[in-house]
Amino acid sequence: MTHYVGMKSTNGQSGFIDFRSDTVTKPSSEMKQAAMDCVLGDDVYGEDPTVNELEEKMATLLEKEAALFLPTGSMSNLVSLLAHCGRGEEILVGDKYHIYRDEANGASVLGGIAMDPIKTDVFGALDIHDIIKAIKPNDSHCSITKLLCLENTVAGCVQNQKDIDIIATTAKKSDLAIHLDGARLFNAAVAQDVSISTLVKNVDTVSICLSKGLGAPAGSVMVGPKKLVNYARRQRKLLGGGMRQIGIIAACCLYGIEHNVKQLKHDHIKTKRLSSELSKISQLGINLDMVQTNMMFIHPDRDEAEALSTFLYERKILIGGQNSPRMVVHLDISEDDIESTISAFNEFYQK
Ligand SMILES: *Cc1c(COP(=O)(O)O)cnc(C)c1O
Numbered sequence: 001m002t003h004y005v006g007m008k009s010t011n012g013q014s015g016f017i018d019f020r021s022d023t024v025t026k027p028s029s030e031m032k033q034a035a036m037d038c039v040l041g042d043d044v045y046g047e048d049p050t051v052n053e054l055e056e057k058m059a060t061l062l063e064k065e066a067a068l069f070l071p072t073g074s075m076s077n078l079v080s081l082l083a084h085c086g087r088g089e090e091i092l093v094g095d096k097y098h099i100y101r102d103e104a105n106g107a108s109v110l111g112g113i114a115m116d117p118i119k120t121d122v123f124g125a126l127d128i129h130d131i132i133k134a135i136k137p138n139d140s141h142c143s144i145t146k147l148l149c150l151e152n153t154v155a156g157c158v159q160n161q162k163d164i165d166i167i168a169t170t171a172k173k174s175d176l177a178i179h180l181d182g183a184r185l186f187n188a189a190v191a192q193d194v195s196i197s198t199l200v201k202n203v204d205t206v207s208i209c210l211s212k213g214l215g216a217p218a219g220s221v222m223v224g225p226k227k228l229v230n231y232a233r234r235q236r237k238l239l240g241g242g243m244r245q246i247g248i249i250a251a252c253c254l255y256g257i258e259h260n261v262k263q264l265k266h267d268h269i270k271t272k273r274l275s276s277e278l279s280k281i282s283q284l285g286i287n288l289d290m291v292q293t294n295m296m297f298i299h300p301d302r303d304e305a306e307a308l309s310t311f312l313y314e315r316k317i318l319i320g321g322q323n324s325p326r327m328v329v330h331l332d333i334s335e336d337d338i339e340s341t342i343s344a345f346n347e348f349y350q351k
Contacts, residue, residue: 005321008309015316017316017317019317019319019327020319020320020328021212021320022213022328022330025330026217028215031216031256032252034252034254035251035252038250038251040247040248041247043243043244043246044237048250051069053254054221054254054257061197062223063197063200065225065229066224067223068222068229068232071219073098073207074104075220077103077179078235079239081107081111081147082107082232083205083231083232083235087113089113089144090114090116090144091107091113091148092134092135092145093117094117094150095118097149098181099181116145120154123159124154124157126167128166128167131148131171132170146177147176150167150168151182152180152182153184153292153293155290155295156271158187158188158192165201177204178202179205180199180205180207182200182206182207185208186208186214187264187293187294190262191268191293200223204228205223205224205229206223207220207222208220210253210256212330213264213267213331214256214261215330217249218249263331264293267331268293270329270333270335271291271294274342277342277345278342283304284299285300286298294329297325298325298327305325309325311344315340315344317340317341
C-alpha cells in the first residue's frame, strides 16, 4: 500500500518548497512556545482548560452553541455524520467532496449510513434541483434521506454564499439537516473579506481544520447545536479519539486562530502571482477562474508530467499527485519560493 499514489516524497530530507498540501507546515517557534506555556488537564474528563478555551472560542466565532476538538478533519466529519444519521439513513453529498471521495467511506463502513453522490460543477457547486430530485420518497424500497453535506472551499474554490443559503434553506424545508465540511472555511472567509459566522448561518453543523492554512500540527473542530455536539463527543470516544492532556495541541490551534488567519490573504496573493505567471505556459492548461484561494491545479501533458515533476524534484520543489497535479500555498512558502518555482517551470518549458 502507498500513502499517496503517484506523489513524490521528501524521504525525510528538509529544505523542500513543498506545494503538495497546506497540511505540511511545521509549527513556528512561537506556536511551539504557546504549547509549552499552556495549562493542561484531562480532556476526557472535560478538564483541559486549553481545549475548553479552544472549543468556546470556535463556538463563539461561528455563532453556534458548542464545539468539539478532534484529532483530524475526517474524524470531525465522521462524528458529525454519526450524530445526524443512524443505520439505513442517507446523506446527499457532492460527488467531488472529501466526505464522499477521501474519507475511506467511514460513514458507511462504521455507521451503516448510505451516501448518494450529487453532481458538482467545475467549481464544486451543487444544483438545488439535483438535490431535491435525490431526496428519497417515504417508500420501503428506499433509504431515509436525512442530511445534506456541503463543502467550502472545494478544490480551493469559494462557494457562492447566496447559492449556499438558498440550497440550505430549501433543503431544510424538505426536513434535511445540513453539515458543512469547512476544512478550509477560514480561506473562504478571508477571500470574501467577511466574518466566518456569515458563512455558516444556515447550516447545522460545521467541521473546520486547524492543521491546514493556520499551521497547527494537528486538530479540527466540529461546531453546532449542544445536543449534536454532545452526541458527537460520545462518538469521538467510541472511535478512540478521546485524548488526555491534548491542550498541548489545542494551544497550537489557538495560536493559529489568533495569529495566522490574517496571513491567509498573503497565501492567496502568492497563489495569484504563481498562477498568473504559470498560466503563460499554455501547456499547463491553467484555469485562472478556479484559482480563488491558496490552491491551483496544473494539467501538463500526460507524457510530460513525470519529467516535469522529476525536474522540479531535483530543484527541491514538490508538487501534488499525477493527473492534474495540485499546488497549495501555505505559511512555509515565501515570496522567494514562489519566484524560484516560476523560474523552474519556465526553465523546464523553454528546453
Ligand atoms: C483535509 C480535508 C479534510 C480532513 O482531512 P484530515 O486529513 O482528516 O484532517 C476534510 N475535508 C476537506 C475538504 C479537506 O480538505
